[in-house]
Amino acid sequence: MAKDGKSKKEHVRVMVRNFEVGSDELFIIAGPCSVESRDHIIEMAYLVRGAGADALRGGAFKPRTEAGKFDGLKENGLRYLVEAREKTGLPIVTEIMAIEDIPLFQQYGVDVYQVGTRNAQNFPLLHALGDLGVTVLLKRGMGNKVEEWLGAASHVVSRRNKNLILCERGVSTFDSKLFRNMADIAGMAYAEMEDKYPVLFDPSHATGIRKLVRPMSRAAVTAGADGLLIEVHDDPNYAKTDGQQSIYPRELEFLIKEARRLRAEYIDSTAGHEKWMEKLQPNMTIYFQKEYLDDVCALLGSDAERLRVRSYGEDTGILQARVKTGHVGKLKQKGGYAIGRLSMWSSGPGEPATIPMASVEAGGQPKTILTLYDKELLEDAGKKTIDQRYTHLRRLQVRQSHPGDLELIAKAFTTYTDRPLILYQP
Ligand code: PEP
Ligand code: MN
Numbered sequence: 001m002a003k004d005g006k007s008k009k010e011h012v013r014v015m016v017r018n019f020e021v022g023s024d025e026l027f028i029i030a031g032p033c034s035v036e037s038r039d040h041i042i043e044m045a046y047l048v049r050g051a052g053a054d055a056l057r058g059g060a061f062k063p064r065t066e067a068g069k070f071d072g073l074k075e076n077g078l079r080y081l082v083e084a085r086e087k088t089g090l091p092i093v094t095e096i097m098a099i100e101d102i103p104l105f106q107q108y109g110v111d112v113y114q115v116g117t118r119n120a121q122n123f124p125l126l127h128a129l130g131d132l133g134v135t136v137l138l139k140r141g142m143g144n145k146v147e148e149w150l151g152a153a154s155h156v157v158s159r160r161n162k163n164l165i166l167c168e169r170g171v172s173t174f175d176s177k178l179f180r181n182m183a184d185i186a187g188m189a190y191a192e193m194e195d196k197y198p199v200l201f202d203p204s205h206a207t208g209i210r211k212l213v214r215p216m217s218r219a220a221v222t223a224g225a226d227g228l229l230i231e232v233h234d235d236p237n238y239a240k241t242d243g244q245q246s247i248y249p250r251e252l253e254f255l256i257k258e259a260r261r262l263r264a265e266y267i268d269s270t271a272g273h274e275k276w277m278e279k280l281q282p283n284m285t286i287y288f289q290k291e292y293l294d295d296v297c298a299l300l301g302s303d304a305e306r307l308r309v310r311s312y313g314e315d316t317g318i319l320q321a322r323v324k325t326g327h328v329g330k331l332k333q334k335g336g337y338a339i340g341r342l343s344m345w346s347s348g349p350g351e352p353a354t355i356p357m358a359s360v361e362a363g364g365q366p367k368t369i370l371t372l373y374d375k376e377l378l379e380d381a382g383k384k385t386i387d388q389r390y391t392h393l394r395r396l397q398v399r400q401s402h403p404g405d406l407e408l409i410a411k412a413f414t415t416y417t418d419r420p421l422i423l424y425q426p
Contacts, residue, residue, distance in 0.1 A: 014198055016054075016165075038079075050249070053252070056081070056090040059241070060077025061077070063097055117139045117142045130159030133160065146184075168187055168225075188223065201227075208244065213247050221259050221263050222262055282324075283322050285323075287424070287425075328424055336419060336420075
């Protein structure tokens with residue numbers, strides 16, 4: 001079942017060349033930490049493609065914790081990446097460190113602009129990338145909370161650019177003698193659930209240890225990662241950077257096959273879990289106008305029979321149906337329905353709740369109360385109208401009639417006209 005079937009937030013898919021990142025297919029980026037030479041990156045591109053990768057990585061501009069170390073081939077690195085792309089067809093992923101380099105990246109048509117952990121909160125850089133249409137892969141800052149990471153992401157997508165991919169790469173750890181970082185699978189899973197952009201996991205930087213790349217890849221995919229970013233080297237002992245955490249190309253082949261199997265299982269199982277959880281939700285009755293029947297069924301992926309649709313009263317034009325609690329949110333989010341809750345209102349403190357009413361949230365505005373009640377009865381009871389107690393509430397005209405809920409419902413539907421309305425009764 002497709003990921004869109006999940007009840008969480010709407011997911012965005014990001015195109016990298018022909019690949020839909022965030023779909024049911026895992027997106028695998030693989031390659032050496034750095035572009036080391038023309039021949040090497042071309043060789044590595046063939047190897048990772050042969051192992052089943054979808055994109056080639058390689059740093060041309062390398063951030064180094066200390067000065068004086070190999071910091072990349074710069075423009076030549078980009079040139080070689082482009083050559084590797086031409087030969088293999090793999091899109092290229094490479095780190096951008098400075099705003100000034102953007103024109104160069106554009107000139108070489110870099111497919112994915114990686115923002116590394118050290119620049120994860122470089123807001124001017126994020127804004128500059130947010131103003132372009134390029135695809136950004138935003139790593140989590142090594143000292144950033146998940147909220148800060150997702151906050152940084154919002155700096156990119158609140159601009160013009162909606163092509164964002166997130167990447168969890170671990171956070172600083174007190175156990176730094178052994179591990180380069182702490183692999184935060186929970187952080188990754190949380191971002192995947194709560195943020196609408198695809199989330200990848202980088203087991204190489206998250207651990208810093210070659211033999212942990214496979215178990216952490218498994219863990220990440222099982223926990224919902226949309227893809228992996230993996231460092232690979234054919235001769236890691238002689239790699240210019242990050243050899244200790246780079247796996248061999250042949251190992252990559254096994255890892256990718258295994259990860260794709262786990263992904264299929266994850267997608268399947270998650271769909272089953274959603275159905276299971278849906279069954280556990282309590283039922284409620286909803287009321288809506290007849291003309292929306294098809295729309296409601298389509299939005300809920302159900303039919304009139306399963307929803308036990310029947311008409312409400314005689315000649316009211318209103319239908320009632322039984323749905324799960326979670327369905328109401330779907331109708332609101334996906335269908336743009338205004339949702340109103342039916343309940344009983346009490347005319348004063350200590351008075352029994354006897355007056356039917358519907359509270360409707362109108363686009364984040366204060367709630368509007370739609371009600372129909374007997375004016376005299378109300379005045380006798382509390383000497384107060386709803387309007388006096390809550391000045392921000394809108395009151396329907398008072399009518400001298402019995403406060404029947406059927407009439408209330410009919411009134412609510414004819415009065416609340418700016419959006420289709422669903423009323424529900426818990
Ligand atoms: C990298 O991907 O090689 C890299 C430098 O990553 P990070 O920014 O996560 O350390
Ligand atoms: Mn690296």
